[in-house]
Amino acid sequence: GAGVSQSPSNKVTEKGKDVELRCDPISGHTALYWYRQRLGQGLEFLIYFQGNSAPDKSGLPSDRFSAERTGESVSTLTIQRTQQEDSAVYLCASSIRTGGANEQYFGPGTRLTVT
């Protein structure tokens, strides 16, 4: 079946503009994760959804970041008033369940460049 998809694959935006990143998880996966990966670095946890509920938003870097999820499907990550330090690859992953051996399936990511 289809894997996790993300769009756009690349986004170049000017500082101060808002951007919206989209993630389509694997059908039936209740858990969805957003991560940020700066060049040559590890994955930074941003937010987790169980269904359409996000029990902990403390990983979001600032109040310019927000995310939502519709049911157990599409999720969007919105960054308002983008800054150059927001430049990174934003990865989405989904999992059939939380905790345990929650093998996460990653999408190809959105490479965001803020000029």
Next chain:
Amino acid sequence: GQSLEQPSEVTAVEGAIVQINCTYQTSGFYGLSWYQQHDGGAPTFLSYNALDGLEETGRFSSFLSRSDSYGYLLLQELQMKDSASYFCAVSGVGGFKTIFGAGTRLFVKA
């Protein structure tokens, strides 16, 4: 705080065995996972340890010792295609967070 430490780089010869270590300062997690990421690609799941001991999946094995706050990934019969970054991660932190290490870049030489 919660953190995982991995070596930044490891170099090994094709056909050899290599061990990538991961030490952590995290409590209350479900298990330790390992992911592989090729340049420009997405991370892919390799293995998971919920309990102490060794888990084997083909050429890859992973080990966890909660008492030592330590785990490792063992790659056997190295192939050139194994050249990639390898990340350890603890899952279920606080119930649902996954915390990743900074990654170990593995170079496999002929």
